[in-house]
Amino acid sequence: MSDDRVALVTGASRGIGAAIAERFAADGWSLTISSRGREALERRAGELSELGARHVEVIPADMTDADAVADLAAGHAEAFGRCDALVINAGMGQKGAIAELPVRRFDRLYQVNVRAPYILLQSLLPTLRATAGSNGVAKVIAVASITGVYPEPELSAYGSTKAALISLCETFNLEESLNGVSATTIAPGYVDTDMSEWLKDQVPGAEMITVGDVATIAHSVTQLSRFAVLPNVILTRPGSNLHRA
Numbered sequence: 525m526s527d528d529r530v531a532l533v534t535g536a537s538r539g540i541g542a543a544i545a546e547r548f549a550a551d552g553w554s555l556t557i558s559s560r561g562r563e564a565l566e567r568r569a570g571e572l573s574e575l576g577a578r579h580v581e582v583i584p585a586d587m588t589d590a591d592a593v594a595d596l597a598a599g600h601a602e603a604f605g606r607c608d609a610l611v612i613n614a615g616m617g618q619k620g621a622i623a624e625l626p627v628r629r630f631d632r633l634y635q636v637n638v639r640a641p642y643i644l645l646q647s648l649l650p651t652l653r654a655t656a657g658s659n660g661v662a663k664v665i666a667v668a669s670i671t672g673v674y675p676e677p678e679l680s681a682y683g684s685t686k687a688a689l690i691s692l693c694e695t696f697n698l699e700e701s702l703n704g705v706s707a708t709t710i711a712p713g714y715v716d717t718d719m720s721e722w723l724k725d726q727v728p729g730a731e732m733i734t735v736g737d738v739a740t741i742a743h744s745v746t747q748l749s750r751f752a753v754l755p756n757v758i759l760t761r762p763g764s765n766l767h768r769a
């Protein structure tokens with residue numbers, strides 16, 4: 525199936541972002557992929573082209589660097605002039621009780637998980653609006669976390685960044701959805717990636733949500749019309765705890 529749509533995916537070098545980029549590539553989308561290391565991205569670009577992506581731009585950017593994030597948005601807009609899906613996925617975790625977690629770590633989490641998404645939303649808004657036009661659609665998909673909805677001990681900083689991301693996207697919808705641009709946050713429990721490695725002696729990776737599960741939700745969001753706004757999707761794991769990470 526061929527497609528003339530275009531996405532920007534952050535955190536596309538591995539994990540959830542790589543899976544979302546693969547799903548779009550298989551539909552023939554063009555892509556800008558970003559994360560910190562150029563080498564991993566170049567390898568990924570080759571794989572995405574083989575899967576069916578029409579064109580892949582590689583733009584490395586460290587999400588702690590506000591100027592680099594703005595340059596990423598500008599680079600994408602210059603390369604393609606449109607954005608059908610902005611996938612805000614790059615993120616970092618940090619565990620630590622409020623009694624102990626140093627403020628500099630808290631600040632870094634906010635730079636990557638909240639400030640960078642804000643800069644991307646703001647910088648790409650003209651391109652998203654232009655892509656939606658008067659009767660089309662453009663979607664923002666932001667990967668939050670179940671801890672942004674149901675807090676857990678020792679995840680106050682991380683969970684609060686994800687709660688902020690969900691709130692940011694809700695407000696974005698209030699301001700922009702009548703323009704055909706709307707955001708969906710995906711709030712998964714543990715997903716089998718490098719980020720959840722620390723936990724795998726307690727919860728085996730094979731029992732976690734798969735990156736393919738998250739990619740399926742992201743892909744589905746891109747099938748929605750401008751008249752359907754999907755605010756937040758919570759993905760929990762099987763078991764008797766409804767709010768299970």
Ligand SMILES: NC(=O)c1ccc[n+]([C@@H]2O[C@H](COP(=O)([O-])OP(=O)(O)OC[C@H]3O[C@@H](n4cnc5c(N)ncnc54)[C@H](OP(=O)(O)O)[C@@H]3O)[C@@H](O)[C@H]2O)c1
Nearest residue numbers: 535537538539540559560586587614615669714715717719
């Ligand atoms: N895994 C889970 O259990 C889980 C659950 C809920 C939500 N999430 C969320 O899902 C998203 C993706 O996580 P994942 O599980 O796929 O993790 P992952 O496998 O560790 O991948 C993280 C991605 O983000 C990029 N990244 C990290 N720090 C960055 C920075 N400072 N600047 C630019 N890129 C950066 C990484 O690229 P480089 O290192 O190559 O730069 C990588 O591509 C995150 O927002 C995370 O919070 C994960």
